[in-house]
Amino acid sequence: MESSELERFEAVVLPHLDAAYTLARYLTRNDHDAQDVVQDASLRALRYFAGFRGGESGEGRAWLLAIVRNTAYTWRQRHRTDTLTTEFDEERHSETMAGEHPEAAVEAESERAALLKAIDELPLDFREVIVLRELEGLSYKEISDVAGVPVGTVMSRLSRARRRLEAALCAEPEDC
Amino acid sequence: MTHPAFEALLDAYLDGELAASDAAELEQHLRACPACSRLERRRRAVTSAVREHLPRFPAPEMLRTRVRAGARAEASRAERRRVPLWTAFAVAASLAVVALGSRQLALRGAAGEAITNQVLASHVRSLMPGHLTDVLSSDQHTVKPWFNGKLDFSPPVYDFAGGGFPLLGGRLDYVDGRPVAALAYSRRQHVINVFLWPAERGRTAGPRAATRQGYHLLHWATPAYTYWVASDLGLSELSDFAALLQRGDSAAAAAVR
Numbered sequence: 001m002e003s004s005e006l007e008r009f010e011a012v013v014l015p016h017l018d019a020a021y022t023l024a025r026y027l028t029r030n031d032h033d034a035q036d037v038v039q040d041a042s043l044r045a046l047r048y049f050a051g052f053r054g055g056e057s058g059e060g061r062a063w064l065l066a067i068v069r070n071t072a073y074t075w076r077q078r079h080r081t082d083t084l085t086t087e088f089d090e091e092r093h094s095e096t097m098a099g100e101h102p103e104a105a106v107e108a109e110s111e112r113a114a115l116l117k118a119i120d121e122l123p124l125d126f127r128e129v130i131v132l133r134e135l136e137g138l139s140y141k142e143i144s145d146v147a148g149v150p151v152g153t154v155m156s157r158l159s160r161a162r163r164r165l166e167a168a169l170c171a172e173p174e175d176c
Numbered sequence: 177m178t179h180p181a182f183e184a185l186l187d188a189y190l191d192g193e194l195a196a197s198d199a200a201e202l203e204q205h206l207r208a209c210p211a212c213s214r215l216e217r218r219r220r221a222v223t224s225a226v227r228e229h230l231p232r233f234p235a236p237e238m239l240r241t242r243v244r245a246g247a248r249a250e251a252s253r254a255e256r257r258r259v260p261l262w263t264a265f266a267v268a269a270s271l272a273v274v275a276l277g278s279r280q281l282a283l284r285g286a287a288g289e290a291i292t293n294q295v296l297a298s299h300v301r302s303l304m305p306g307h308l309t310d311v312l313s314s315d316q317h318t319v320k321p322w323f324n325g326k327l328d329f330s331p332p333v334y335d336f337a338g339g340g341f342p343l344l345g346g347r348l349d350y351v352d353g354r355p356v357a358a359l360a361y362s363r364r365q366h367v368i369n370v371f372l373w374p375a376e377r378g379r380t381a382g383p384r385a386a387t388r389q390g391y392h393l394l395h396w397a398t399p400a401y402t403y404w405v406a407s408d409l410g411l412s413e414l415s416d417f418a419a420l421l422q423r424g425d426s427a428a429a430a431a432v433r
Contacts, residue, residue: 005251006247006248006251009247009251010244010247013243013247014240014243014244017235017239017240017243018232018233018234018235020235021233021234021235021236021239022232022233025233031233034233035236035238035239035242036305036306038235038239038243039239039242039243039246039305039306040305042243042246042247043246043247043250043305046247046250046251047250111225111229112229112231115225115226115229115230116230116231119226119230130226130230131230133191134223134226134227134230135227135230135232139193140188140191140193155184155187155188155193156180156184158184158187158191159180159183159184159186159187159188160180162187162219162222162223163183165222165226166218166219166222169222169225170218170222
């Protein structure tokens with residue numbers, strides 16, 4: 001790789017490091033793993049960089065987020081124990097359970113903490129579409145590229161994710 | 177209870193992802209159906225709460241430094257893989273000529289060369305994910321005691337944050353057939369590794385410089401310690417850093433006397 005290529009890489013990738021770290025943090029739910037995922041992803045990005053022909057800043061961001069997302073998934077597979085714990089959590093916080101005891105969970109915490117908890121308890125598929133849409137403002141098409149699923153799947157996951165958040169956050173119907 | 181397919185359409189509408197004709201039809205329905213328009217209000221409230229309150233996590237400065245350093249290490253590795261064999265021979269031949277005529281390539285001898293390569297390899301390895309520090313702290317009073325019981329010497333650890341070279345942490349490494357102390361410092365986005373171990377029979381050596389694969393290495397020996405410093409930082413700034421270390425050691429030695 002020539003040094004001008006390295007500079008181009010740094011210009012495309014480094015401005016989106018906060019977005020990359022935020023996504024990794026939500027996918028791993030852990031600062032330390034998120035750092036390792038982002039560093040790993042940035043090295044992968046460097047290797048694939050010759051194949052990246054986009055010029056606009058938004059394209060670079062979606063491209064990097066796709067690599068971060070795939071790295072985080074590989075990371076989960078490699079760390080089996082975490083995957084098992086997470087699957088257990090997902091089962092425990094399934095839709096019916098969340099619907100049964102929303103008040104106690106929400107009233108105990110501030111809105112921000114309750115929200116973070118609600119997001120962390122979403123299944124991974126749902127968590128990633130929420131972060132990509134609400135925090136990164138990606139279009140359905142961009143999310144479909146990042147997550148590697150059809151636009152229709154993005155649409156239904158996002159909707160189901162929001163319905164779960166609504167159930168978790170709106171303890172009292174008149175709150176919402 | 178609404179149909180999930182309708183909810184998904186409503187969400188797509190709120191996200192501005194619905195075609196104009198579908199959006200018009202949906203709006204018409206919302207005006208006519210109180211239950212659906214209640215659902216719409218709830219969705220808007222939840223979505224705006226998420227956008228407003230869901231925290232973003234800024235990348236830690238340390239991560240930024242590591243990503244940059246890692247990219248540079250990877251780029252120089254890729255560059256080396258790409259060099260054709262005949263070019264490598266030509267470069268080696270021209271370097272040999274330069275070495276014969278120059279005093280600058282001061283690191284000579286098979287033993288010195290082997291240590292140079294080990295230090296370089298350790299430096300590059302430390303830039304790979306999760307390898308830079310075993311003890312992560314910018315506090316010299318945390319890093320120094322961490323080595324207790326792990327090495328047969330207690331390495332001097334300085335904090336040069338005031339001089340623009342903050343301490344990142346320390347780790348154990350293995351160079352020249354023995355465990356050594358490795359201390360990581362940073363300068364802007366650059367990582368500096370300091371390797372040190374007790375000097376042999378009090379033999380001192382003056383600062384010498386070498387450049388390998390785009391990294392600069394400095395070596396010197398005080399009566400107490402053998403030092404190696406490696407970084408992709410420019411040679412003049414790296415020399416400033418070495419001078420800080422040497423001043424730190426002289427001050428410590430003077431205090432003992």
